[in-house]
Amino acid sequence: MADEVKAFRSYEEQVDLLAGRGIDVGDRKRAADVLRRVNYYRLSGYWYPFRQQIGGGRVDDFYPGTRLDDVVALYEFDARLRAATFSVLAPVELAIRSLLGHELGRVDPCAHLDPDLLGSPARQGDAYRRWRDGYKLELNRSREDFVAHHRAKYGGVLPVWAAVEVLDWGGLARLYGFAPRDVQESISARCGLRGPQLASWLKSLNLTRNVCAHHGRLFNRVHTLTPKLPKVGVHPDLDGATTAWNRTFAQLTLIQFLLNRLGLGRSNLLPAVVRSYPTIAAVPLSHLGAAEDWQTASQLWAS
Known part of the structure; x- marks a missing residue:
């Protein structure tokens, strides 16, 4: 069953994933603390508008200038x-x-x-x-x-x-x-x-x-x-x-x-x-x- 779901990621790895997709995460320790307080998938609803739109859908990468602080705000x-x-x-x-x-x-x-x-x-x-x-x-x-x-x-x-x-x-x-x-x-x-x-x-x-x-x-x-x-x-x-x-x-x-x-x-x-x-x-x-x-x-x- 575990092979059929996404791999587990630590808070620090989640921060790395967001940064790799183009979010300015700011201070990484503070970003990890945010993800400890608020589930990654709950926050994903708030960063959805910042994801690049190509064709008729959204891709994983974010628009340039996207900041985690704005998502949290x-x-x-x-x-x-x-x-x-x-x-x-x-x-x-x-x-x-x-x-x-x-x-x-x-x-x-x-x-x-x-x-x-x-x-x-x-x-x-x-x-x-x-x-x-x-x-x-x-x-x-x-x-x-x-x-x-x-x-x-x-x-x-x-x-x-x-x-x-x-x-x-x-x-x-x-x-x-x-x-x-x-x-x-x-x-x-x-x-x-x-x-x-x-x-x-x-x-x-x-x-x-x-x-x-x-x-x-x-x-x-x-x-x-x-x-x-x-x-x-x-x-x-x-x-x-x-x-x-x-x-x-x-x-x-x-x-x-x-x-x-x-x-x-x-x-x-x-x-x-x-x-x-x-x-x-x-x-x-x-x-x-x-x-x-x-x-x-x-x-x-x-x-």
């Missing part, structure tokens, strides 16, 4: 960006939990357990059944005191305003999608959106949150889901924020918008991190999806 920026994004998503998630639990509770304390009390998507196909199975699994795993209380006093049946607290973001987004349309509209109106728009934002931001939670590369990601947007003119601060809604800066803009409309504060954290983007000619800020005038193009980013 991108990696460290991305780590700050992930941490900040995960942090500011938390109050958004908590607000949606509270709103969804409250509005579904108006319908029935156990609306989440009865598809006949939910919207039509809960009665089509087996998506609701899969959601219900996932909910039961999370409920059985939970060690929260409020869950133990309901097990002891109510046979483990949680009202929806408590049930939302055991759901992860994905489960929460799916329950919102199952909610009756008037419930969706009541919640989305608090966010300045229509029901289907907020549903798409929750799905999109769930993927972004997962990237952050699993230490994925965020800054130059091209996102697979494009959020549904209000018509131009409804929210001028959203209209001018970005033109590339499948890039990371667009995902950050969605968060800035929700923080603003839900009155959650902390709207200065993401702008501060974006301003810390390293100055690297080969990988400009446009790789994030932000324009040069990002700080003035929208009030969402003014801080």
